[in-house]
Amino acid sequence: MRVKKNDTVLIISGKYRGRKGKILKAFPKKDKVLIEGINLRKKHQKPKKTGDKGEIIEIPAPIHISNVKIICPKCKKATRIGYRIEGGEKYRICKKCDKTI
Numbered sequence: 001m002r003v004k005k006n007d008t009v010l011i012i013s014g015k016y017r018g019r020k021g022k023i024l025k026a027f028p029k030k031d032k033v034l035i036e037g038i039n040l041r042k043k044h045q046k047p048k049k050t051g052d053k054g055e056i057i058e059i060p061a062p063i064h065i066s067n068v069k070i071i072c073p074k075c076k077k078a079t080r081i082g083y084r085i086e087g088g089e090k091y092r093i094c095k096k097c098d099k100t101i
Contacts (some may be wrong), residue, residue: 001026001028001031001065002065002070002081002092003023003026003033003065003068003070003081004023004026005023005024005025005026006022006023007022007023007070007071007101008020008021008022008023008070008071008073009021009022009023009033009035009068009069009070009071010068010069010070010071010078011035011038011063011067011068012067012068012069012078013067014063014067015039016038016039016063019037019038020071021035021036021037021038022035022036023035023036024036024060027062030062031064031065031066032062032063032064032065033062033063033065033068034060034061034062034063035060035063035068036060037060038060038063039060039061039062039063040058040059040060040061041058041059041060041061042056042057042058043056043057043058043059044056045057070101072094072096072097072099072101073101074094074097074099074101075094075096075097075099077094077096077097079094079095079096079097080095081093081094081095081101082094082095084100
């Protein structure tokens with residue numbers, strides 16, 4: 001999976017196209033990511049104790065990885081990711097500015 005937790009990404013398609021957010025969690029087996037403040041769904045929550053009220057809360061739902069593009073922290077542009085191997089270490093690189101991410 002090319003994107004990881006805490007990466008800043010740009011949504012490139014769908015209802016939230018053009019918005020940016022930080023990845024909260026990645027699901028590599030499903031090819032999905034959970035992004036802060038994006039793809040919010042309403043959930044009806046029962047009261048925990050007697051006397052409390054139930055409430056409707058908003059939780060983020062996962063979005064497919066093909067709909068996001070990583071934002072390079074160096075050049076601040078949405079870019080694709082490449083890899084470079086130096087001294088036995090594998091690094092992610094920005095395809096636009098050729099710096100490590």
